[in-house]
Structure formats: C-alpha cells, structure tokens
Amino acid sequence: MADTDAAAAEPVRFKSNYTVSRKIEPFYKGGRVQISRDGKFMFCPCGSKVNVLDVETGALLHSLQQEEEEDVTAFVLSPDDEVLLTSSRALLLRQWHWREPRCARAWRALHPLPVATMACDPTATLLATGGCDSTIKVWDMVKHYCTHNLKGSSGVVHLVEFHPDISRLQLFSSSMDYKIRIWDLNSSKCVAVLDGHFSAVTSLAFADGNTLLSSGRDKICMVWDLESRESKRTVPVYETVEAAVLLPEKGDFSQLGVKKQGLHFVTAGSKGILRVWEVASAGCVYAQPVPFAPREEPSERSLCQCLWVPARGELVTVSLEHNVMFYEAQTLQLRKQLAGYNEEVLDVKFLGPGDSHIVVATNSPQLKVFELATSHCQILYGHTETIMALDVFRKGLMFVTCAKDRSIRVWRMGKAGRVVCVAQGLGHAHGVGTVACSRMKESFVVTSSQDCTIKIWNIPESLTSKAKAASISSPEILHARVTEKGHNKDINSVAVSPNDKLLATGSQDRLAKLWSCSDCSLLGVFSGHRRGIWCVQFSPVDQVLATSSADGTLKLWGLRDFSCLKTFEGHDASVLKIIFVSRGAQLLSSGSDGLLKLWTIKTNECVKTLDGHEDKIWGLHSNKQDDMVVTASSDSCITLWQDVTEIEEKEAQAKQEEQIMKEQELSNLLHEHRYLRALGLAISLDRPHTVLTVVKAILKEPEGRKHLEENIVRLRKDQKEAVLAFLVTWNTNSRNCHEAQAVLEILLKHEAPDSLLQFSGIKPAVESLLPYTERHFQRLSRLLQASMFIDFMWQHMRLGDTAQQDNGTP
Secondary structure (H helix, E strand, C coil), X not given: CHHHHHHHHCCCCCCCCEEEEEEECXXXXXXXXXXCXXXXXXXXXXXXXXXXXXXXXXXXXXXXXXXXXXXXXXXEECCCCCCEEEEECCCEEEEEECCCCEEEEEEECCCCXXXXXXXXXXXXXXXXXXXXXXXXXXXXXCCCEEEEEXXXXXXXXXXXXXXXXXXXXEXXXXXXXXXXXXXXXXXXXXXXXXXXXXXXXXXXXXXXXXXXXEEXXXXXXXXXXXXXXXXXXXXXXXXXXXXXXXXXXXXXXXXXXXXXXXXXXXXXXXXXXXXXXXXXXXXXXXXXXXCCCCCCCHXXXXXXXXXXXXXXXXXXXXXXXXXXXXXXXXXXXEEEEEECCCCCEXXXXXXXXXXXXXXXXXXXXXXXXXXXXXXXXXXXXXXXXXXXXXXXXXXXXXXXXXXXXXXXXXXXXXXXXXXXXXXXXXXXXXXXXXXXXXXXXXXXXXXXXXXXXXXXXXXXXHHCCCCCCCCCCCCEEECEEEEEECCCCXXXXXXXXXXXXXXXXXXXXXEEEEEECCCCCEEEEEECCCCCEEEEEECCCCCEEEEEECCCEEEEEECCCCCXXXXXXXXXXXXXXXXXXXXXXXXXXXXXXXXXXEEECCCCEEEEEEECCCCCEEEEEECCCCCEEEEEECCCCEEXXXXXXXXXXXXXXXXXXXXXXXXXXXXXXXXXXXXXXXXXXXXHCCCHHHHHHHHHHHHHCCCHHHXXXXXXXXXXXXXXXXXXXXXXXXXXXXXXXXXXXXXXXXXXXXXXXXXXXXXXXXXXHHHHHHHHHHHHXXXXXXXXXXXXXXXXXXXXXXXXXXXXXXXXXX
C-alpha cells in the first residue's frame, strides 16, 4: 500500500507521442544466404531485395532493392567482398557496391529464362550464371562482356562452382539430370561427366586441387578423384542432404568425434541436425542432439544450407523455417540464432526482469524469444499446434502460453536467459484462445477456450521463479481447479484484476462478464457493445474495466454498478487490443487497420494516432517502466515504440529558450544599429516578419537606402535566397510592398541574371512577384493621378482667392 500511495502522490505524466525505436521485420524469405569473409555481414534474399545485416546485432543495415520489383532469383558476393551481383525474374543482372549501397551497373542476362545460380571465380574477374534454359554463361567482370556460352546440360542448371585453382580455368556444374559436369574454359567444352548421384546434387566442396565432395538428395555424399575423374568413396548418410561442408584439417575437432587424420565433413539436411562424417570409414562420428519435439514433422525442421565461416570459427545453418543458426565450429554449440521470417504474429509480451527480451507467438507451434540487445532468438518447442496467446507474470521470469492443441504450458526463464517448459495442462475440449496470469503472485492462471468455458489453474510453489528447484526433466502436469461455462460464443479475452480477486471475460456474444477468482461465480454483466468484444483490461488504479470491440469503440465500465462510464470513438475498424498507460490515466489501443491510438481518459480525447503496421495488430504490451510499447501484427513485423513525450518537451523548451535568447539578441543588435548581424539572425530564425522589421528599421535611418543596400549585398547566397522567399510574402501586402520592392531592386541591381537563375525557388518567386508588382504599380499610378488632381484643384482655389483680393471683394 505504501508503494501505491507514493505512486499516487507523484503527478501523472501524460504521454503525447511514441516513435518507432526498432523494428523486427522479415529479412529472409528463402534462398541462399551468404556471409562476408570477415564474418561481419550477412546477405539474405527477401523477395525483390537483398538485405544486408550486421551479424553481431542482427540489425538490418540496408537493402539492395530491385527497381522493377521483380524477385531476386540468385545472387553472389565476390570473394574480395567488394561487389554483390544479383539476377532477377526481369532477366537482368546487376552489380552493386553494397556498402554504399548503389547499383553500379545493370545488363541483360542473355538467358531467355531466369538465372537459377551464380558463382564468382577466386579472382573476382569471372562470373558464371546457370539458367533455367539449360545453359551456362561466363562473364568478364572487368571488360563487361559474355565470354562463354556453355550448352549441354539437361534441365535447370542449379549449381555452378569454379575450381579454386584459377590456373586450371575449370567450371563445375550440375543440373536436373543429377550429373556433375566439368567444363574447360580454355576450349569451352565439357571435358568430363561425374555420374553417381540418383537425385539432385545440392553442394560441391573442394578438399584440395584433386578431391571433390558432392552431396545429393539421394541420401549419399560422394568423394571424387579429379585426376582419374572416378568416385573414391560413397558415404550413405540416410537423409536428404542439402549441404556438405568439409572440416579444415587444422583445428581441434575432437569433441565432434574426429580422432584421426583424414577427410571429415558436416552434413545438413532433412533431419534438421548437423552430423559429422569420416570419409575413411564412411561412418557418422558425431550427431547433434535433437532440440525439437518428436512429433514434429521432419519437413518443418529441415536444414537447407550450411556455411563454414573461418573468420568467426563458426558453422552457419539455415532452416526451412527461415531461421539462421550460428554454431561454434569445434563443439557445434549454438551461439546465436536469428529468425528471418515470423509469418503472422499473434501475440507478443516483454520478458525478463529488465524487459530485456520479448516472447512472440507466431502462426506456428513454436515460440520465439528474442534478446533485444543482440536479436538472438530462442525457439521453444512443446506445443503441437498454433499458439494463440500468451501472458507474462509480473516479475517477468515466468509466462504461460495456450494453443489450438487444447493445452497450456508454463515456461520459466533462467538466469542465463534460457527458457524451459516447467508445466503443462490439458482439459479444454477445444483450442485454448486466451490466457491471463495472476497479477500479485505467481499463483494461478486463467484460460478460456472455444468451448466457451473458463478454467482456473493453480501454479505449485515448486514451479515459481523464486523456487530454487533443480532443473526439471519433464513438465509437471497441471489440473484445473475450477471450470465454469462463461459465454454462449467464443471467449476472445480474459483478464485478472490487480488484486487477484476478480477476473473479466469478453466474448463474441457482445458481452463482458465479471467473475470472482475464488470460485468463478458470476458477479455482473457489462452490456452495450454492438459487436463482439476483442479485449478486456482492468485499470491498475481505479475500479474500472476497459473493453474494446469489433464495433470500433472502447468503453470504460464501473465495477460497482456495471454501468458504462465513457465511450471512445475514433477507430474505423475493429479494436483488437487495449492497455492502460500513464498509471491508468491513458489508454493505448490497436486496430485491425494497423493503427495505434493514444487516448486521455479524462478528456475522451485521442491524443495521437500512430501508423506503424500494414495489417491487424494482434499484440500490444507495455514494459514495466511504462516508457516502451511493443506491437505485433499480421504483417510479420514486431515494432518497439519509445515514449518520446519527455524528450519532445525538453526539445520544445530548449527551442523556446533559444528563441527567446535570439529575440533578445536581435533587439540588442537593432538598438546598436548592427544591421548585418541582425539580418542574419532574423533569417536564421526563419521569421519573415522579423526580417521585415529589421528592413523597416534600416530604412528609417538617415541614408537608410544606402545602409540597406550595403547589408543585403554582404549576405551569403543562402541568406539572399531566404530574403527572396520572404519578400515574395511581403509583396502580397500593400503596406509592405515598398520594403519588398526596395530589397528586390537591390538584388536585381547587384546579382547577374545567370546568378539569379541559380537561386532555389526563383521561378515560382518571379511568377508570384509579377502580378502583385503590376497591381502595386497600377495602384501607385492611380494615386499619382489623384494627387495631381488635388494639386490642380488646390492651385485653382488659390488663383480664385487671389483674383477676389485684387477686385477688393471681401
């Protein structure tokens, strides 16, 4: 209570704006991944672009985007890491200076069908492209022309590699006839065909100048002697192999079962694990432990690529689920994992004692836990069908998930950041759609399902994050303490009150209901929404419940009399999630139109609308400090929003103080007749009226025209451009036209026509000046005529007076 009272005593800081601080978005959608020689950068194809990532942080540095927005079919990084070459479905080849990033050159591929594979020779002077038209073309990258057109392959050429000894000028290729062809580039002929595989060849690796290792989808790897061009050894690997990587002879790989000298290689394929093989014995000497549930489909965990990165001492694998994993080469221990594609994101929450991680439920049975500092992603296996929702306990070390497999699972994060499943519960008759954790202690969980029931599950003390239990070998089984029929239609949301005594549910039947946590007895019904309710949330400070609905509104309800206190209208689509921020004084809502809205409860006002997603925002959560929000959407993006209210207030205050100081300085300069400095300061303030005041002050001085001319001439070009823009505005008003024309005269007098034409905005300025100047001229002409008439009348009146005096008339 003391903490609550202290918090209540502090003034509430209302938020006014959030800005995107980071975005976790898809960076890889399939294809061959490459890593630079220094191991610092990773290149991933993603539709019509190639993304460049920083390996250490996982941050997207920039994208190499195709102009025609056609998908990239193949790309290759030159051995010297200087250029990147891409091919697209538009049948164009492009050469990129990827560090800038800039496309240096583009040319027609000469293949009538898309390019399927590319390779550079060790000197980065030759490029080979294998096409879907069964041909291979070799390009001179220095002189920019096609040097060879190699025909003879059958079907799509999906693999090309240069021999590492450039003096041999040999190119190796494989196509849909499962054969490996050796091409002599001196004669442009196929000099040998290595026939041994019975399915597609997936990778080629050179052990030395005369030994070649090939892998295939026929579940074998073959070692070839390039002198005799015969097979030396066939190693059955009992899985579809997508990549085989030779282990270097120098290095301690004893932990991988390497006991003898000789060739050893690592395979990656349909089993989803790395295995080490000895060529001499044709046997497997090491296999990674399986990290997934045994009921997983093999196709879901297959590896499609494996790379050796000497600079990092790591093996990198790519899975069919678009995850990139970095393993320590000598132990095959996972160092880092990056998630390339998240599909539709259904829920997201901050995790960890300092909100250092986020846990994400995507449209799959696996959970993803991202470490925000490094982008390292843990993939958690356990559920067998799509995870629908999750919730985190207050301390941030334990969380609960629910899925279509009718189960819930409780997870706990260890000190090292590793997450394990500690309990699971079964009992619902249909998929479990929503879950909520107790707020005060890690004591119970509430779930609701498509079976329209509510279940309350007790969490044993032995499972809590503070319990010093030994590592759990298998998840403990939970049983529901209470089960209650809640609604007549699907229950979309459930929430627990801050004191753990009440719970609320929201359903497709347009009703929200309040229940007692002790025995799940119904306390009241909230009725008023016109369509189904998507989310319910308790206020952290008041006896108020917030609901959001498919009718596009948010409502606040009193818990004592169940009446509607306030209705917030502004969303044009369903409001999917709501949370309280600013200690319960404001609401943040997310809609199916991809918009976030910030509301102030006291005034019913929408303070800010944030556009950061292109599809439904299913996930919305605030961190413990209440200065950051995370959102997750069907567009596969996870966005972190930073509260910038205080920063913007400080910036506005600093700007205001600077403005006051400059205005004071300007007043002093005018008083001291330092007009040049005053003009420069007024221009820097970007205030046309202040500049006009300075010009008027100069013209009031003795010899003002001369002083004005001297000061205007001494201005810089950018300042003269600003003055020209200002005088266009002054010239529209007859009161200020004299000053505008005076400044314009000085500019025309001292600037040559060619110089004036270089001024930015000169054309619209002239177009605006001409009609107003003509109007002022006509007005002055009429004024002159009127003054001449008055003078004429005055002269005649004086003549009449003189004549009367001469005649003696009184």
